[in-house]
Amino acid sequence: MTSPSSDRYELYYWPNIQGRGEFIRLLFEEAGVTYVDVARLPEREGGGVSAILQILQADGAHLSPFAPPIIRVGELVIAQVATILQFLAPRFGLAPEDERGRVEAHQLQLTLVDLVAEVHDTHHPISTSLYYEDQKAEAKRRASAFVEERLPKFLGYFEKVLRHNRVGAGRHLVGTSLTYVDLSMFQVLSGLAHAFPNGFAQVAQDIPLLLALRDSVAARPRLAAYLASRRRLPFNEEGIFRHYPELDGTPAR
Amino acid sequence: MTSPSSDRYELYYWPNIQGRGEFIRLLFEEAGVTYVDVARLPEREGGGVSAILQILQADGAHLSPFAPPIIRVGELVIAQVATILQFLAPRFGLAPEDERGRVEAHQLQLTLVDLVAEVHDTHHPISTSLYYEDQKAEAKRRASAFVEERLPKFLGYFEKVLRHNRVGAGRHLVGTSLTYVDLSMFQVLSGLAHAFPNGFAQVAQDIPLLLALRDSVAARPRLAAYLASRRRLPFNEEGIFRHYPELDGTPAR
Numbered sequence: 001m002t003s004p005s006s007d008r009y010e011l012y013y014w015p016n017i018q019g020r021g022e023f024i025r026l027l028f029e030e031a032g033v034t035y036v037d038v039a040r041l042p043e044r045e046g047g048g049v050s051a052i053l054q055i056l057q058a059d060g061a062h063l064s065p066f067a068p069p070i071i072r073v074g075e076l077v078i079a080q081v082a083t084i085l086q087f088l089a090p091r092f093g094l095a096p097e098d099e100r101g102r103v104e105a106h107q108l109q110l111t112l113v114d115l116v117a118e119v120h121d122t123h124h125p126i127s128t129s130l131y132y133e134d135q136k137a138e139a140k141r142r143a144s145a146f147v148e149e150r151l152p153k154f155l156g157y158f159e160k161v162l163r164h165n166r167v168g169a170g171r172h173l174v175g176t177s178l179t180y181v182d183l184s185m186f187q188v189l190s191g192l193a194h195a196f197p198n199g200f201a202q203v204a205q206d207i208p209l210l211l212a213l214r215d216s217v218a219a220r221p222r223l224a225a226y227l228a229s230r231r232r233l234p235f236n237e238e239g240i241f242r243h244y245p246e247l248d249g250t251p252a253r
Numbered sequence: 254m255t256s257p258s259s260d261r262y263e264l265y266y267w268p269n270i271q272g273r274g275e276f277i278r279l280l281f282e283e284a285g286v287t288y289v290d291v292a293r294l295p296e297r298e299g300g301g302v303s304a305i306l307q308i309l310q311a312d313g314a315h316l317s318p319f320a321p322p323i324i325r326v327g328e329l330v331i332a333q334v335a336t337i338l339q340f341l342a343p344r345f346g347l348a349p350e351d352e353r354g355r356v357e358a359h360q361l362q363l364t365l366v367d368l369v370a371e372v373h374d375t376h377h378p379i380s381t382s383l384y385y386e387d388q389k390a391e392a393k394r395r396a397s398a399f400v401e402e403r404l405p406k407f408l409g410y411f412e413k414v415l416r417h418n419r420v421g422a423g424r425h426l427v428g429t430s431l432t433y434v435d436l437s438m439f440q441v442l443s444g445l446a447h448a449f450p451n452g453f454a455q456v457a458q459d460i461p462l463l464l465a466l467r468d469s470v471a472a473r474p475r476l477a478a479y480l481a482s483r484r485r486l487p488f489n490e491e492g493i494f495r496h497y498p499e500l501d502g503t504p505a506r
Contacts, residue, residue: 063360064413064414065360076353079360080359080360080363083360083363103340104316106333106339107316107332110333110363111319111332125378126378126398127394127395127402129402138378138391138394141379141380141391142378142380145383149380157319161316161317164317
């Protein structure tokens, strides 16, 4: 599948991490739509971090974004992961067709956004402008609360959503076919398993449908090819899902 | 103005705080649309907190929400502030007409949602299930970073958005007339001034357009009547915008 229109799709996101940009990358990859991951181009081709700084400062012609990820499609410049997905996914056939389904998908995506923000704050509970090492004591306390309370609560919720989506036979969060929310759920589950292997193992037995969804997304031909490619950056300790053993729970018994 | 259709609008939100529900209340009030603030009804009329717990547990007929605020409109049950506003505001003439305007409005609303989450975490940096008193040391550190770095950054951003919206002559965040984003901005500015009077005073001179927007929203006849009514709950130390003097910055010189 090629781009459904002649639009050129540009993504502006930090070039060395999955981060929040990965939710957008996964959408393009599953759709088979050509996109330019601008900041991963060499500086001499208009890439690098300076391309991000430039679009953040642009004004007048379009609304300035607050932070990456940002996409540019024709004259539109859009930030905020959930806004971007809501805009792009229907173009690629990866959103529900009906209004109710679209509202539900967006609602679930925003709940994933909330979860991702909480994950971020496990290693940065005080300030994003301080190093992790300078807020490690607070991080331990926050991560403990996250792993013991919030992680089971969020994943239990999404498992329930899957179980109750009877038209989707428990295979999709919304509706009867794959949507962007399923892709984002895959990413969140992968990230959680990376960052909190012990904490994740503690809840794994309670989320069989989520694990099956994760595996089915990973096995989709385009996604599998992407995940095996060099375009998929590895998780690392610069991104959102960081593996700091001291922030993980205790091993499952 | 009455409801544009025969729909009955129900809001489910904690009855004793402004909190995130206030963004929805402001929309209904400015639109002059009749709504039922369900949990503020007496229990014997189906109100109280038990009404919220009931809709949170509902399943099968609709997607279970993760958390309030929640609205019910006909057969639709919708959660997440930004999703609710995006759904309702166009019905009430309080959203931009064009796609670009709608995308921009939603993007700004999600940035306000991010800001509100950071405000919440100034008093709950470790866990929502712990009392403030049990995370006071961490709260002081987080609030200091918020007041000194994040508050000026966010408000400077929104001031810039206003300044660059030439079609709106600096009076509206998006487009040429009032939208739900302006209402939410009013609420955030009011809350910040309540919670952080010193911190807010430090940035006030840098945000003249935002302050004018806040005042013009407060002076709109329907809003002014609402703000003076008993339907408007006062800010308090159960909500998101809490005034704890020890978390505020130092007085402006």
